[in-house]
Amino acid sequence: MTTLAFEAVGKRFGGTVAVDTVDLSVPSGSFFTLLGPSGCGKTTLLRMAAGFVLPDAGRVRVGGIDITRVPPHRRGLGFVFQSYALFPTKTVYENIGFALALRGDARARIASRVTALCRLVGLHGLEDRYPHELSGGQQQRVALARALAPEPPVLLLDEPLSALDAEIRARLREEIRRIVEELGITALYVTHDQEEALSISDSIAVMRDGRVLQAGSPSEIYLHPRHAFVARFVGTANTIDCHILGADRVQCGDRRLPVRPNGHAGLAGPTILTWRPEHGSLRPGSVDPAALPGRLVGASFLGPVVRLRLALASGETVLAERTARDWFAAPLEPGAELSLAIDPDFATVLPADEQSRTERCLDFPPPGRRSSGSAP
Numbered sequence: 001m002t003t004l005a006f007e008a009v010g011k012r013f014g015g016t017v018a019v020d021t022v023d024l025s026v027p028s029g030s031f032f033t034l035l036g037p038s039g040c041g042k043t044t045l046l047r048m049a050a051g052f053v054l055p056d057a058g059r060v061r062v063g064g065i066d067i068t069r070v071p072p073h074r075r076g077l078g079f080v081f082q083s084y085a086l087f088p089t090k091t092v093y094e095n096i097g098f099a100l101a102l103r104g105d106a107r108a109r110i111a112s113r114v115t116a117l118c119r120l121v122g123l124h125g126l127e128d129r130y131p132h133e134l135s136g137g138q139q140q141r142v143a144l145a146r147a148l149a150p151e152p153p154v155l156l157l158d159e160p161l162s163a164l165d166a167e168i169r170a171r172l173r174e175e176i177r178r179i180v181e182e183l184g185i186t187a188l189y190v191t192h193d194q195e196e197a198l199s200i201s202d203s204i205a206v207m208r209d210g211r212v213l214q215a216g217s218p219s220e221i222y223l224h225p226r227h228a229f230v231a232r233f234v235g236t237a238n239t240i241d242c243h244i245l246g247a248d249r250v251q252c253g254d255r256r257l258p259v260r261p262n263g264h265a266g267l268a269g270p271t272i273l274t275w276r277p278e279h280g281s282l283r284p285g286s287v288d289p290a291a292l293p294g295r296l297v298g299a300s301f302l303g304p305v306v307r308l309r310l311a312l313a314s315g316e317t318v319l320a321e322r323t324a325r326d327w328f329a330a331p332l333e334p335g336a337e338l339s340l341a342i343d344p345d346f347a348t349v350l351p352a353d354e355q356s357r358t359e360r361c362l363d364f365p366p367p368g369r370r371s372s373g374s375a376p
């Protein structure tokens with residue numbers, strides 16, 4: 001098992017800073033995910049680990065050894081691309097065994113390794129097929145088996161599932177996780193799909209503009225975001241303006257809420273309060289002084305829960321939730337006056353960023369889409 005580390009790694013392409021001074025340690029045997037929007041530098045960082053891109057600054061280490069200038073084929077790392085990049089004129093067997101044949105392994109050893117890998121990734125019986133005779137999911141399994149064939153200590157995966165449909169993607173991501181765990185290797189996985197990142201990772205690094213904004217376990221990232229962008233990008237987050245009143249109080253509109261600003265108590269600039277829709281509880285009426293007053297303006301049925309849209313007295317709009325069971329037992333009328341009490345253990349005060357004011361919540365339904373203003 002092997003740790004992969006980036007130390008102050010940077011890369012520019014002309015005037016574009018693709019990766020900006022990234023320090024990151026991927027612990028041995030862990031499943032580590034780089035998550036972020038398009039163009040934030042995920043692929044560039046991964047390709048620097050693989051050796052396909054040379055950093056302008058910093059070092060890459062595997063197992064403590066500096067590999068920054070070691071050519072890709074001498075790093076011994078596995079790489080799975082977004083496009084499967086299989087050899088079209090070779091069979092499944094030949095594709096998977098390619099690197100082993102190249103390095104001169106004996107035929108018998110290649111045969112036993114390819115057979116074992118085909119079983120591991122679910123390709124048993126398809127060894128003689130060519131890539132064009134396989135589905136997208138099967139081709140990606142070949143790519144995975146091919147990367148695993150030389151027994152790399154570290155596997156790098158760049159959006160390996162993005163070309164597949166949702167159902168196969170969900171199944172294959174669980175399988176990739178299982179295989180990586182079974183083999184005890186270190187995996188660095190790139191995705192811009194936050195649900196995928198939350199579901200399979202030991203750790204996630206959220207990136208934006210070439211930087212890592214926050215790295216931590218999925219629950220840390222989701223429950224305790226340290227940056228407004230992280231709160232918005234991972235899951236659904238409410239954000240409203242707030243003023244810090246002291247060590248255990250913030251003011252939002254005309255209400256004082258029992259929220260601890262923690263590390264941000266002395267913050268001078270504009271601040272926001274952020275929380276997840278499932279961490280607010282609704283009560284009828286609007287007199288509770290420790291809750292936010294508002295009116296119900298929309299409800300969307302999401303299966304297990306009903307997502308409610310509230311127009312606060314302050315003019316801001318936020319989301320709350322009720323279980324579908326509670327909702328159907330006592331549905332609320334549009335326009336109903338409500339108080340939203342936020343669970344202080346799951347509310348976070350953060351410095352406002354440039355987007356906080358314009359983009360309050362990522363999953364508000366666009367006008368004319370989804371049900372709005374009426375009970376589902």
Ligand SMILES: Nc1ncnc2c1ncn2[C@@H]1O[C@H](COP(=O)(O)OP(=O)(O)OP(=O)(O)O)[C@@H](O)[C@H]1O
Nearest residue numbers: 013016017018037038039040041042043044045192
């Ligand atoms: N070879 C290149 N030449 C010039 N610019 C590049 C090159 N590779 C990447 N970039 C730029 O660097 C930035 C980071 O690109 P990168 O491919 O790492 O992003 P990403 O996070 O993987 O995005 P996506 O989710 O769309 O794959 C982008 O602005 C991109 O245009």
Ligand SMILES: [Mg+2]
Nearest residue numbers: 042043044158
């Ligand atoms: Mg990419």
